[in-house]
Amino acid sequence: MLQLTDVAKSYPTPQGPLFVLDGIDLHLAPGESLALMGESGSGKSTLLHLAAGLDVPDRGEIHFHERALSALDEPARADLRRRHLGLVFQQFHLVPSLAVIDNLTLQARLADREDPDWTDHLLERLGLTGLEQRYPEQLSGGQQQRLAIGRALAPRPDLLLADEPTGNLDEAAADRVLALLHELIHESRCALLMVTHSARVAAPLDRCLRLHYGRLEPGEP
Amino acid sequence: MSGRRPARRAGVVGVTLATLLSHYRRHPGQLAMLLLGLWVAGALWSSVQAINATARDSYARAEALFETRLDRIERRDGTPLSPATYAALRRDGMAVSPLVAGELTLAGSAAGEAPLRLLGIDPLTLPGTSPLARRTGDAASLRDWLLPPHRLRAAPDVADAARRDPRLPPVEVDPGLPPATLVTDIGVAQRLLGLAGPTRLVIAPEAPAELPDALMRIPARQLASPGQLADSFHLNLTAMGLLALVVGLFIVHAALGLALEQRLGLLRTLRALGVPGRTLVVALGLELLTLGLVGAGLGILGGVLLARLLLPDVAASLASLYDSHVGTRLALPWHFWLGGVAIILGGLASAGAGLLWRVARLDVLALGHAQAWRARLGGLLRRQAWAGGALIMLAAGLGGWLWLTGDRQLVAGFVMVTAALLGVTLWLPAWLAGSWRLAARLGRRRALWAWALADLQLQLPRLQLPMMALLLALATNLGVSSMVGGFRLTFLDWLDQRLLADLYLHPEAERHDALQAWLADQPEVATLLPARHAEATLLDAAAQSAAPVALFGIRPAAVLRAHWPLRLPAAERDAAWQALAAGEVFVNEQLANRYRRRPGDTLTLRGADGRRHRLSIAAIYPDYGNPRPEVVMPVARLTRVFAAPPGSLGVVLRDAPGSRRQRLDALVTRLAARFGPATAESAIDQQALKADATRVFERTFAITRALDALTLGVAALALLTTLLAQAGTRRAQLAPLWALGVSRRRLVGVQCLQLTGTALGTALLALPLGLALAWALVAVINVAAFGWRLPLHLFPLQLLVTLGLAVLVAGLAALLPAWRLWRMPPRQLLQEFAAT
Ligand SMILES: Nc1ncnc2c1ncn2[C@@H]1O[C@H](COP(=O)(O)OP(=O)(O)OP(=O)(O)O)[C@@H](O)[C@H]1O
């Protein structure tokens, strides 16, 4: 479903180009879950951004559902994100001016795929029932995290891309959120590519890979 | 809890737009600021446009009536035409039509109310090109018009008053007539005005006429009003309106920039969630359009209300300055409304286009970084400073050229002023940044000082727009108040010079000479200054065109010679007075400018008796606030040569112990005993006269002052709203300092100092700009617009007031955010700290 072939990416810096990714090959099947590990600054977020079509690689090709991202223009990539991808960011990026319920359904509404039953189910499973009319700033860190996950799952994406979704939570809270995430993923038969530092977090996933000096190596959770 | 929720369908654009707009629900202050900016800009601009449109409508109606449509036939000697002359011309087959024009005071009108213009026409002979003739076209209405009780057409503003006058025929309202004008059948008009025959004959411009020698034909073209001066008055108004519009748009731009910068994160999130960049730009564009339409509606509404408030003063100004009559009721054509909406939307588009362009160009991952956003601003700042410098050079060059050539061109003047204002405004941020760097270097050792200045550099992108607005408002304020102040000083001086006598008497004609003789014998009287007034016609060399001028007779007594202002070096004044005594004349500046005469040139005047007189000009004198050309000569000559009727007698009191009032009263009491109370009542105290004249003067500048004050108020609002809108972000920046042990009181103090210091820096730049503006107004624009020149006065106090105003505006604007910071519980500051 997601296929990266010989992908390279560098950033221009005052000291010359910084080569972050260099010849990445990666395949993800539908429903499969994959943990991406690596040291800080190794390029994990960069890879995720490329996979989401938020950025373009210097070299190589990314296919999603057999379609090459490089062949799509910006509106088409945006369309693909809207309908098929769920994104969970390290800093959540909730919309501060929208109430919880509107944040939760935002992408689903953008994709014109709002499903009230699924929304209610998500609210209940995420423990956000009763908080629908609050604003993000009135939620705890864990609640915001769950809301961000809910927003990504609400349009029933085929692939969830999550960048350290539990980075801001303590272990117990992180475990609860992750357990929930796995259940919801199974329910909606969604694939998962998750960036994490933590072996504990990576362990329950189907596979684990490690980024090292711009290349992917098999990883030990 | 969780019942079935209905699915909402709105499409990508709809959802995006709703999400973008939700920002304003959480930040109503920003929305208010945006609408306020649009409202203010729109209101000031459209009020000026409404006033101009009304004036133009009045002018157009006045001109459409005859002045530009029909040629006029007059006797060469200026004596009234007789009905026999008219009959003879008609008999010879010429298509002339008789016309009666005069002034009529309506029964029951208040004392001091201006009389109306009454025109009598003969619809049967009036050429068809006149709008008057068209109106009486069909047979029934022609019959009504010609047969008793006849009909009277009245301009809308006077129709009701005309209906109440029992002498007048039944009234029909005619919106095509100029203000304060009545039209009726010639017979009725003659009866109402007490005339025996027509006052003039008119003829269609294309109709041939073989006139006898005693008559001349004055082409319609030459009768066109001397509208150029009034035009430049409106140009001045438009320029003021444009300035207000620009200041208002500064607010809009600042508010939009802020609203967008604070939504950068949101924009990125939306892009990440799959909203294409193009959709985002469309949604933002729709947001702008909605705001623009609401703002335009509010602005135009406000403008119309403001115009209604200002119009009476403007009409009074135009009447006293240019003798042009403007209705006091708004008359707004359809294109006023459309134009208002267009200019507000256009202004909003110009303020928003740059932002939209930047949104469209920034890529998804950089979109969220305010830093990237600001980095672009750095480059912008440099380019801005260069452009500003170039504009300042252009303004200086133009100024030098105007100075050297002495040419007073309105367009060059406006270009110079605009370039200077814009150039300095663009240059302001660079100037502020430079001053802060310098100040930072001076106070490097003090941590809080260094922080405050570094923080100001960070705030510059947000502060620059309100500071630019402040700069423009301060400079205009200084320029305009210097001009008005100088004008007032000159005017009061001139009043003192012209109103030399302590008492003015206007005796009945038959008592005039006796009174003059009696006054000359009174012990209180030092000098008698008789004055007379007559009318004449100024002819050009070919005696083809004619214009009315006023003749003014004075007695060149020593006091008067000492005070009468002349545009001559002091050394040449005595010679000029001798020339006056020897048969030459003085003319006022209005005559000199309008007919391009200088000392040494000659004038040909035709008196009421038809005789012509060639007169040589000895000197030119300033004559502020007088719309008419005027010629001055000794009163004895005016009486002899132009048969001027007896006029006023000015009495200059002798210096003596006791109060002036008492001596004046004693004289008036004896006068009443000798000549009766009626003559004594015609006495006017000079001080009352001065008060009257000053009131008229103040009215003239009412609109200038009003717009000026409004512009300054707008700048203050711009600053306040910017501060309020960014108060949240500011607190987040201040919270760490508070956490590090800086007391809230010091934080508030630092903030106020930062702002007032910046405002002061802005004001320092506004001073030279304002002075340059004052010079341009006084020496270039006014000469072109009003026809007279003013000396440039500088008021040191005014400079201090400008600095003080800047500090006041900044202080007031800083007060509310500072107070809110002051009142904020520490817990909340802690939250801000945790959030950063
Ligand atoms: N826009 C950019 N310009 C220049 N360099 C960048 C940019 N974004 C990232 N980098 C650099 O690229 C490298 C990889 O960054 P990336 O954010 O992908 O790391 P990461 O693996 O996600 O790290 P972390 O675990 O800390 O989140 C880093 O060295 C970073 O400094």
Ligand SMILES: [Mg+2]
């Ligand atoms: Mg990362």
